[in-house]
Amino acid sequence: MNALEDSLLELIRRTSAEIPDDVHQALLASLAREQQGTIAASAMQIIQRNVALAKNKSQPICQDTGSILFYVDCPRGLDQLDFARAARAAVKRATQKGYLRQNSVDPITGKNDGTNVGPGSPALHFDQHAAPETRVRLILKGGGCENVGAQYALPHEKLKANRDLDGCRRVILDAVLQAQGKGCGPGVLGVCIGGDRATGYEFSKRQLLRKLGEANPNPALDKLERDVVETANKLGIGPMGFGGRTTLLGARIGVLNRLPASYFVSISYMCWAFRRQGVTLDPNGGIAGWLY
């Protein structure tokens, strides 16, 4: 129990302070691409310095430590109630230590009790899997990028988006245009085609668990992912919306079945401060290995 809590605390610390390697590589490539002497290049340099500083000081990359999203793949027999208790305790401790900002607010009273534990926080997604070990992945997603997420119902007349992949492409690129720099670009899109309004958004966030640079197993979606990134990077929105060559670092697209009457495209925007980490746990709750 204590070992599990300690492991989750360490997972939170590392997620908040360290960018995963795949995202770091994408950021370095983006810095190299921007033209020297532009404000876009300056912004990318500050971002690089920030990534290094946060890791060295073991402090939050971004002060908005965001929604706390746990994705837990459990073996048969894992006690989810115990796990949830440990996760909430770890979140409280992480907040006391400053790995997480006091970030959870009651919308009616406006009160922030300073613990980050309350209805919906942390969010815990449990899935049973056939493997013997427990796998825990964590995403910290800031509010600025969450605010520029979008959900479209197709057909969308104004955007000339029909119920096909071209229609999906049109609304995804519209979301990039609407976001401009407000989501702290260069960003990464998680997209779900299909599902209902709730499952669509949830599944779009889950796409962010996939590493950047890994091909989509579905060739049509792989092509769409590449096309969206390439086209977005020709729009000149650039880092922070300052203008420049990198608007997106990546796009990850997944599909859920839909109802005949509905065709949703749900888009979650992740900022450059893409905080995602994961661990596998040993039977005592200790960290057996890191996933990203």
Place this chain on the structure above:
Amino acid sequence: MTTLTTPISESVVRALKVGEEVLITGTVFTGRDAVHKYLYDGGALPAGVSFQNGILYHCGPVIIKDEAGNWKCVAAGPTTSIREEPYQGRVIRDFGLRGVIGKGGMGEKTVAACREHGCVYLHAVGGAAQVLAACVQRVPNVYFMEEFGAPEAIWEFQVASFPAVVTIDAHGHSLHQEVLAASQAALAKYL
């Protein structure tokens, strides 16, 4: 690179242009959603706080108390500014601000207020909480901590060489409007 030292005169602000990089030194107060709504509704600044010729920073920092009992800024990047668009123009006018630091840009009302009252919007790099916290040398005071909670409180920062880019100047220009128009035109070609 231009250095802006508080208090800032109107002529210094009027000389700034969109796209210019600046380094800010002096006193900066934080204020975000709750503070803007409160001031817009006619609330008064607490004793000890003045925005006259000063800079307001859209920021909800992570702050802890060190062993000696002093506030220490652990993370302090900008928050999204557009949420303050309904309030910002009046706050600039009523409280004499010369600069607003934030991220993501602001809309037409703020552009107009900057032009009319001599103020600029200074875009910091969103998410760069460590680089920017390192520019905060001291945190002498906090106000409205009880009322609004830590991220929403007014924190007084002493900053040195805090980097930002002028993206709305005092002449009615907005980099955000320019980039939006250009990217809209570009996208039309690729659909």
